[in-house]
Amino acid sequence: RRMEEDALKAILADLDAPEVTKEIFDLWMEYEEGTSKEAQLARELDKFEMIVQADEYEQQQPGKRLDRFFSSTAESFAHPEVLSWANQVRKRHQDRFEQSSAEGK
Numbered sequence: 001r002r003m004e005e006d007a008l009k010a011i012l013a014d015l016d017a018p019e020v021t022k023e024i025f026d027l028w029m030e031y032e033e034g035t036s037k038e039a040q041l042a043r044e045l046d047k048f049e050m051i052v053q054a055d056e057y058e059q060q061q062p063g064k065r066l067d068r069f070f071s072s073t074a075e076s077f078a079h080p081e082v083l084s085w086a087n088q089v090r091k092r093h094q095d096r097f098e099q100s101s102a103e104g105k
Contacts, residue, residue, distance in 0.1 A: 005028075051070055051086060051093075054069035055089050
């Protein structure tokens with residue numbers, strides 16, 4: 001996180017708009033700390049996007065398993081709609097490997 005914060009500060013240093021710089025930094029901190037409902041939703045969407053990418057990669061690389069991405073986000077979803085989407089992706093992931101196991105027998 002420290003490296004990200006330093007990088008953001010370096011990027012913001014190039015802006016010639018102190019109000020905008022402060023707003024961007026404050027929004028980034030809000031996201032990092034999850035201090036608002038919007039930040040919490042954004043964090044959930046970020047985790048959701050990660051498992052979507054993992055699922056797509058697995059589909060493109062037969063036999064490749066990226067279970068760690070799915071397990072690392074197991075308790076990440078509280079928003080009902082995002083949780084529903086995540087469950088659909090997880091089911092597709094699980095079904096794909098159950099089907100390949102059944103075919104291999």
